[in-house]
Amino acid sequence: MADAHTGRLCVQIIQSHFGPITASVASALLTRGRLPLSQLVRITGHKPRTVLSSILVLVQHNLLWHARTEEDGEVLEVNVDECLMRLRFGRLVWQAEQLFGKAASEIVQLVLDHGKLRPPDILSLLGAYDTKTITVYTQAIHNLVSTSYLKPSTILSHVSPRDKRIQYEAEEKTKIAGFPTAREIREAKEVAEARLKREEEEAEQVGLKRKAKETAGHRSSKRKTVEEDEHIVEDTVYFRANFDKFNIHIRNSLIVKAAKERYNSGAALVLQAALKVTESSQKSVAEVRSDPMSVANIVLQLSENDDLTSGLVFSSKKTSTSACIKDYLGMLSSADNPTPAGRAGSFVSYSSSKVQVEFEVVGRRMRRHVLESVTRERHGVEGVRILRLLLDTGKMDEKQISKIVMMAPKDVRPLLAVLAADSLVSTQEVPKSADRNPTRTFYLWYVDLHKAYSVILGNLYKTLYNIGMRRRAEEEGSEVKAVLEKRERSDVSQDESLLSRLERDILKEWEAKQKRLTVLEIRVEETVFILKDLGVLGINDD
Template identity: 30%
Template structure:
């Protein structure tokens, strides 16, 4: 049997659909989720002549549940038949169905890569490979970015996933030695168990134990990693902009909760004037706020405790807005760089110059290299900011 180009195309298409890299969509999916939510809510409210607040809340909850169910079943829309034999299959698609890139799937891949890089940076390369093995084992069972944990796996499953690597030969983790054979090298399973324990006890919370799934079941703890990675970015920003002492004050307030100025000064080991100045700076930038606790019923300012605290969610929102502004500024800079070189760009894009680059002088060749370097730096900066936006908004 001959396999034509159409067969190859259909097979590749089927693989992309089954891997959820593309998803089936209907015509109404071209609208945003909020527009579809508002339209569905308005349609349901028209059925009522008299409506109470409880009825309205029930309608909103029903519409949200219906939209969530549509998102879960959207992946199988339009797929009428699946392949039975690898060489003989038929893919029937409903004419009303369109297919689009499933951005959630790619965002999950980017999220997984960020977690692996975080584990590698915080512990070592082997720890990153162990976390990556968890993702490889459960890649077909992860459907949403908002999941609290990854599919569970045992150390034996992870050991089988990393069997082809050189983890066993690195010996970069201290394991308790066998009292009978102290010179015996640890096995691959023992190394994997040791790293899982290390990742589980780490303050970042990479791995969690899932007792409800059975004995020796572990999973990547997305719920804790979200807060850890967001807080890491916030602290890094404060440290870079305002110094390590200001970052230390912010970290103390996050860990200890609401504190007065004297407590902050004592814990941060700073002079009273320095601590007051840095708290005022953080307050001006919107990273900390003040909670008044009155001593008496008249709530006089002179008879109130003033407690400092960090509104984390507000800080993350402000940081996300700053990232959007940064991307806009980078794009404007790129447009400006191209605009001031418009005549030169038109020249190098001429047909005769494209066919024969030797028509350009040495100075023009250097200018082309300079343009490429500037554009590359702008795109790299945009890519880095995009990774921060993904963690703050989508993770």
């Protein structure tokens, strides 16, 4: 069940996309957890037919999971991650156009609008009836499916993976004889996770089938041989957007942006070329590092107009592109600092022959940068100094912190208190005696990264909710609402000169506010991506 801030944001998204009745059904599930249909009808107060229609809409758009329990039978649960991904729909359509063209972007937009569709339905809704248009859209569908930007919608995609994981873990634990040890429990969880992942991969194998191509033999022979030549998209399979594949491009753009901010545009170009080499093999943002590649492959991804020498200083004027790339890779891999701190600040791992982009290292550094930025904004440079000390050294008591950061104890004590109030730092009790008397207890301060990231993420969801509320308030203003209603008239929509000067000024001011709110929403959502998608709330952080 989602927390309060996440639940309110999900309800707001569903209401803006599907209306208030569907939002009330989602709100009941988000606030009370998974529920059967009978309880959902009683809580919402709607007619059973209305609730069923809302459930069908949410299931069609992959926003509800099914589960079957012994107590309540079939129950429903909101897929929170799928709901929050709806904030990125505009960016996904833009990415599809950049990668495959206008036709692909129209297909992706249509699939996002309908949740899941079959290829014949896509062609019908796009109005493709002539041969040329059908060929263009069919090729675009094939490109999207073959590169996994569209994936088949299977039965497993409508079942909560948490229930499957719990079931498989229970089955594995029953195979353990006697009282299970910690190692056996961990191995059972790993086997269950691998089994769930294998089932998902097998279920998503459908969607493409080999096309049978008939080729005539010699004239003397009347027999024809059938050769399996190429794959075609199956018309009976429903396809949905594969958000993991689109998220890869968001992650790669953030990594290139970080390299440009730290070094220069030349280093960013080399890193971008390295990411393009293995872009087709990247399947998920959960990957630790990219596949190995050679310097020659990176050279092929750069054009002749890319000037790499501007960011480097050489003794000779003529330097090959390969030499420049090797120097940039040395910078990006922190070759001049072969220490744990240098490896933690690197972007790639570079040996004599192979290069790999370190996604996990860069993601951990991005999350830490967000944590330090929030601390600096709320508590100043002194708060960042204490935070970095605890991140680098671990648990420390108040006197040690005061001594190392060179601040008076009377200043450190209240600063630690406000940092703890914001969940940026936490305390660990170490009692001297068994009675746990506070006077005989050590209190050590440390940074609980999972807790800190969770609290920051909740605040970001609250900010996104407030942005949506502000946008709605701007639209519902009396003056703006009247002008917007007038602009929707058929005569005014064709000729906006029918609007008065005051009305055009009101409309221009409203559009400027909407643009600023959209830019703010994109920036906040980018921070959400760093904290949530790159590392699952920092669970893998040390």
